[in-house]
Amino acid sequence: MNTNDHAGPPFHQPGPNVPVSADEAAVHADEFDGMAASVGSALLGKAEVVRLALVALLAQGHLLLEDVPGTGKTTLARAVASSVDGVWRRVQFTPDLLPSDVTGVTVFNQATREFEFHPGPVFANVVIADEINRASPKTQSALLEVMEEGAVTVDGVRHPVPAPFLVVATQNPVEMSGTYRLPEAQLDRFLMRLTVGYADPVAELAIIRGDRLTSPDSLPACTDAERMDRVRRAARRVHVDDSVYEYVLRVARATREHPALSVGLSTRATVAMAHAARTLALTSGRPYATPEDVKTLAQPVWAHRLVLSPESSVGGRTGTDVLAEILEATPAPRPGRPGATAVS
Template identity: 80%
Template sequence: MTADEAALFADEFDGIAASVESALFGKTEVVRLALVAMLARGHILLEDVPGTGKTTLARAIAACVNGHWRRVQFTPDLLPSDVTGVTVFNQGTREFEFHPGPVFANVVVADEINRASPKTQSALLEVMEEGMVTVDGSRYMVPSPFLVVATQNPVEMDGTYRLPEAQLDRFLVRLSLGYADHAAELAIIRGDRLTSPEDLTPRTGAEQMDRMAEAARRVHVHDSVYEYVLRIAHATRNHPALSVGLSTRSTVAMAHVMRMLALTSGRPFVSPEDVKRLAPPVWAHRLVLSPEAAVGGRSGAAVLEEILEQVPAPQPGYTGAAAGR
C-alpha cells in the first residue's frame, strides 16, 4: 500500500467521524476509536456513569452504518430467547417457525448489558464470535456486517451482574466517554444544536467496510512491532498483580485493530505508538487481577500502564518497505 492510498482512506474515515461527532460534543478520541473498532469488525463495550452520552454514541454509530439496527434494553427478567429468537408452532401450517430476535440486525445496541442474568449474557457469546445463533438445534446466520454496541453502568451495582471474562474477551474495545469538558458542557446546557442520531446521513455500508477491511490487511507491520505486542502479552502473563494475562485472541485482536488505526490515520504502516494508543481500550478489560491486587484497589488499566512503561518499544525503522506496498 502506498501513502497516497492510505491518505484517501483516511479522508473517507474523517468524513464518517465528523458525521458521528455532530451528535456529540468534545469526544473526538472516543468516537474515532469506536469507529476504528467498527471497521475492524469488532464489538464495542461503552462503560461509564449515566448521562455521559453512551447511548447517543451507540445510536450515532448505528446511524452511520447503512443497515438495520435494533436496541435491546437489558433487564434482570430478560430471557435468552428475547435476544436470539424463539421457535413457535404455527397452527395454520402445522409446522414450527423460527421468529428471529433483535440480534438479527446489522447493529445491535445492548443497553445496560450488565443488568441481564449471566444466562442471557451468554446468549450473546456465540453470535458475537461466530455471527450465528443456535435455537432448538438449528443454526441461523445474522446479517453482515454485524456489530454489538453494549453499554454498562459501572457505578450502580444493585441489580447488576458482572460480565464473565469469556464475554469481555469478545469485545474488541472497551471505551469510556467521561464527563464533557467545560466548553462542551457549556454548549450543551446552553442548548447549542446537536444533530440527532436519527438525522445522521449514513456514511458507510457493507461494501465500503469490506473495502476498508481489505485495505487494512495490506498495511505493513514490521516484525519488530509484532515482537513488541508479544513482549507486552508475555509480561502480563508473568505479572504478580495479574492472575490471568492476555490471551492469544487478544494479541490477534490487536494485530487487526492496529492496522485499521494506521490506515485511518493515513499511514501505510503500523508504529509502536499505535500499539500504545490502543493498549488500554483493547487489552485492559481482558486482564484479571490477582485477589491481592483487587483488594488493594488496583485496576487492569493501571497494571497495563505499568507494563507499557517497562517494555521497551522498537526503535525507528519499523516502516520497513511500507512505502513500496
C-alpha cells in the same frame, strides 16, 4: 466528503498481497475523517472516543462503552449504529430479559402445523445492547455465540445473522446497584472497551444550551457493508514491521507473568491488537503501523481482558493500572517507517 455517497474510492482494489499505498491510505483517511465529523456532531467534545469507536466499527469488532449514567454512552452507540447503511436494533437489557428475547424463539404455527423460527433483535447489522450488565449472566451469555460466530443456535438449528454484524454494548460500572459483572469469556469478545467520560466545560455548556447538537438517529449513513469490507481488506495490507509484532508479544507475555494478574492476555487479544493497529494506521493515512498505534490502543483493546489476582482486587488495583505499569517497563521499537527494527 459526501456522507451519502457510498461509491468506492477512485482506484482499483489491489490484490491481498499488494502493500497498501500512501495514496490509498490517504483516501481512506479522508473518508474516515468525514465519518468522525458526522458522528461527532451528536457527541460534542469527545473526538478521540469517537475516532476509536469508529476504528472498532471499521475493524468489524464489537464495542463496549462503559461509564456512569448520563455521559453519552447510548448517544454514541446510536450514532455509531446510524453511521452504517444497514439495519440496526436496540435491546434494553433488564433483569427479567430472557435469552430468547435476544436471539429469537421457535414457535408452533397452528395454520401450517410446523415450527417456525421468529428471529430476535440480534438479526441486524448493528445491535445496541443497552445496559448489558443489568441482565442476568444467562441472558448475557446468549450473545456469546453470535458475537464469535455470527450465528445463533435455537432448538439445534443454526441461524446466521446478517453481515456485517456488530454489537455496540453499554454498561454501567459494576459497583452500581443492580448490575452483574460480564463474564471474562464475553469481555474477550469485545475488540475495545471505551470510557466516554464527562464532557469538557465548553462542550458541556454547548450541550446544556442545545447548541450544535445533532440527533444520533438523524445522522446520514457514512458507510455500508461494501465499504467496511473494503477498509477491512485494505487494513490487512498495512505494513507491520516484525519489531512491532514482537513488541505486542512482549507486552502480552509480561501480562501472563505479572504477579498482580491471574489471567493475562490471550492469543485472541494479540491478534485483535494487530488488526486494530493496522486499521488505526490506515484511517490515520499511513500505510504502516507504528509502536505508537499499539500504545494508543493498549488500554481500549487490552485492559478489559485482564483478570486481577484476588490480592490485587482487594488492594484496589485495576487492570488499567497494571497494564500502564507493564507498558512503561516494556521497551518499544523506535518509531519510524517500515524496516526500522531498533529497540529503545
